[in-house]
Amino acid sequence: MTVEPYRRVLSIPGVRTLLLVGLVARIPVVATGLTLTLHVVGGLRLGFLQAGLVGAAATAGVAVGSPVAGRIVDRRGLRPVLAVTTVAQLAFWIAAPFLSYWPLVAGAFADGVLALPVFSVVRQCVAAAVPAEHRRSAYALDSMLVEVAYMTGPALAVAVTTALGSSWTMAFVGFGLVGSGVALLALDPPTRVDDETGTAETAVRRRQWLTPGLLALLGVTFAATFVLAATELGLVATLKADAATRWTGLVLAVWGIASLVGGFVYGALPRGFSPLVIVGAMAALTVPIGLAGHWQWLCIALLPAGVLCAPGISTTIDTLSRRVPATARGEATGLHGTAMTLGLAVAGPVTGTIIDGWGARWAFAIPGAAGLLVVLLAVPAWRGAARSAAGAEPLADAA
Numbered sequence: 414m415t416v417e418p419y420r421r422v423l424s425i426p427g428v429r430t431l432l433l434v435g436l437v438a439r440i441p442v443v444a445t446g447l448t449l450t451l452h453v454v455g456g457l458r459l460g461f462l463q464a465g466l467v468g469a470a471a472t473a474g475v476a477v478g479s480p481v482a483g484r485i486v487d488r489r490g491l492r493p494v495l496a497v498t499t500v501a502q503l504a505f506w507i508a509a510p511f512l513s514y515w516p517l518v519a520g521a522f523a524d525g526v527l528a529l530p531v532f533s534v535v536r537q538c539v540a541a542a543v544p545a546e547h548r549r550s551a552y553a554l555d556s557m558l559v560e561v562a563y564m565t566g567p568a569l570a571v572a573v574t575t576a577l578g579s580s581w582t583m584a585f586v587g588f589g590l591v592g593s594g595v596a597l598l599a600l601d602p603p604t605r606v607d608d609e610t611g612t613a614e615t616a617v618r619r620r621q622w623l624t625p626g627l628l629a630l631l632g633v634t635f636a637a638t639f640v641l642a643a644t645e646l647g648l649v650a651t652l653k654a655d656a657a658t659r660w661t662g663l664v665l666a667v668w669g670i671a672s673l674v675g676g677f678v679y680g681a682l683p684r685g686f687s688p689l690v691i692v693g694a695m696a697a698l699t700v701p702i703g704l705a706g707h708w709q710w711l712c713i714a715l716l717p718a719g720v721l722c723a724p725g726i727s728t729t730i731d732t733l734s735r736r737v738p739a740t741a742r743g744e745a746t747g748l749h750g751t752a753m754t755l756g757l758a759v760a761g762p763v764t765g766t767i768i769d770g771w772g773a774r775w776a777f778a779i780p781g782a783a784g785l786l787v788v789l790l791a792v793p794a795w796r797g798a799a800r801s802a803a804g805a806e807p808l809a810d811a812a
Contacts, residue, residue, distance in 0.1 A: 418550035418681050428542050428551065431602050435535035436558040438596060441589030442531050444566035446471065448586050449509075449521060451570065452579035457514055465761070470518045472758040474525020476751045482530045483747025486537070487740055491597075491604055494530065499594025501527035506587025510580040529594050532559075533746040538602040540734040540742060548734060552727040553680025557673050560723060564669050605739045622737050622745065629791035630688060630736070631752040634729045636787035637692045638756030640699055640780055641722060643764040644668075647703070647776030648711070654773045657708045667712045668719045676723030688728040689795055693788040695721035699781030703774030718781075726753075 423429050446468050453464035482494050505524040512520055535555065543551040573582045645665070652661050679685070698718035705714035730749055737745040764776050771779075 416681065418547065419554060422543060422547050422551045422554060425543060425547075427602060428539070430600065431535065431538055431542065432555060432558060434593075434596050434600055435531065435555070436562060438529075438531045438535075438593030439559060439562035440566045440569070441586045441593060442529065442566070443562050444570040444582075444586055444589075447567045447570045448574075448579070448582050449517075451574045452510070452583060453514070453517070455574065456510070456579040457517075459514060463514060467518055467521050469758065469761075471521040471525040471528075472754055474522040475528050476525075476754045476758070478526035478528060479530060479533060479750040479754065480744050480747035481526075483533055483537070483743035483745070483750075486530075486534070486604055486743035491534065492601060495534075495594055495598050498527050498529045499591055499598070502529055502587060502590040502594065506583055506590065509587075510583050529590055529597075530747070530750070531593060531597070533743070533750045534597065534602075534604075536730050536734075536749075537604050537742050537746045540746075541603050541605050541739075545735060549685045549727070549731050550680040552731045552734075553676045553723065556723040556727040557676040557680075559726070560669050560672050560676070564666070604743060619741070619744075622741050623748075625794040627733070627736060627745070629794035630729060630732060631748060632787055632791050633688050633692050634726075634749055634752040635756040635759075636696065636784040637725045637729065638753045639760045639763075639787075640692075640696050640784040642757045642760030643776060643780030644699055644702070644715075644718070646760065646764045646768070647773060647780075648715075650768045650773035650776060651703070651711065652708060655708065660708045664708060664712055664715070668715045668722075671716050671719030672722035675720030676727060678720070679724035679727070685728055685731070686724075687795075688725070688732050689788050689791060691721055691728050692725045693785055695725050696781045696784030696788060699784070700778045702777040702781075 423432075449467050449471065450464040453459050453467055457463075482498070485494050501524065505520055509517060509520060536552070539551050539555060540548060570582055570586070573585055648664055648668070649661060652658050652664065695718050698721070702711070702714045702718065705711040730746070733745055733749055734742065760780065764780060767776050767779050
């Protein structure tokens with residue numbers, strides 16, 4: 414294993430800047446959910462149930478808007494989408510501190526529909542900029558930067574809210590989102606390379622690329638984020654039940670570092686693995702985490718599944734970029750984002766029910782087993798897609 418694959422990726426013109434802008438732009442994006450929660454609980458003096466409803470509204474909006482934005486990018490280009498979503502973010506985050514509860518819920522949904530599509534845009538542009546043989550390393554690097562954003566954004570939201578109040582946090586998040594939109598507009602990275610644009614101008618019908626195999630991939634993506642979100646909630650609940658809440662930050666940091674290490678190693682390997690293998694293994698290794706007793710043993714129990722977090726996400730988007738035509742890549746990447754968003758959204762209430770009904774330590778076993786079941790259900794469609802692809806290769810060679 415060497416760092417040479419990463420050197421090759423970063424030497425490609427424009428990739429280094431794209432990844433750096435993507436990292437900075439994602440920090441306010443990942444801080445939005447916690448910022449809204451802190452505002453509802455602290456600023457509006459309401460409960461966590463009401464805060465959860467605001468978060469659910471925003472999540473539902475993102476799930477609806479992500480593929481729509483991707484489809485518009487495919488047909489109209491990147492700039493119109495960035496311009497509209499940047500203006501929408503400016504309007505919402507200026508108004509949000511002054512809204513009462515129910516207008517805030519409606520505004521959060523609208524803000525989600527018109528969310529700045531940083532994650533999907535960066536991944537789509539990586540696919541356009543990086544040759545197929547180097548994309549696995551590029552997406553592994555991108556997944557590691559996502560981990561850094563998730564470590565940074567929520568921590569900054571808590572720090573600013575504690576020091577200045579939730580209204581100031583919302584102002585900073587809004588400023589960050591608008592700045593991110595302006596930066597992406599100025600960068601204007603290509604979403605397709607010249608040869609893709611020249612050979613595939615005609616839009617491909619959705620039924621030609623949205624195959625059972627791709628739906629299986631989206632299901633596996635859903636399973637991956639479902640297991641990850643459930644694990645995070647399980648960790649918080651377990652440490653609280655064991656009167657070890659003060660160690661929560663350290664345990665989560667260990668988990669994040671394990672993911673970073675796993676992403677780095679995976680991107681440097683000479684060949685990748687099927688997303689079903691990686692996500693299935695991650696889900697299976699999550700099942701026994703609840704057996705760990707002391708918080709120190711919990712850190713150790715997290716490591717096997719933790720090192721597969723970043724590889725699991727990166728291999729799903731890498732596989733999707735290879736299986737979808739360039740003219741549909743934006744919509745497909747948007748659907749990938751929707752699958753991830755739904756996994757996060759479903760994990761909250763499901764894991765909460767498990768914790769309340771059976772205890773915190775079951776929050777690893779049941780979601781892990783459920784994620785593994787989803788992966789197993791995806792196997793037949795995945796094998797069918799592989800056989801179809803193998804059968805098409807001789808026909809393509811003959812043509």
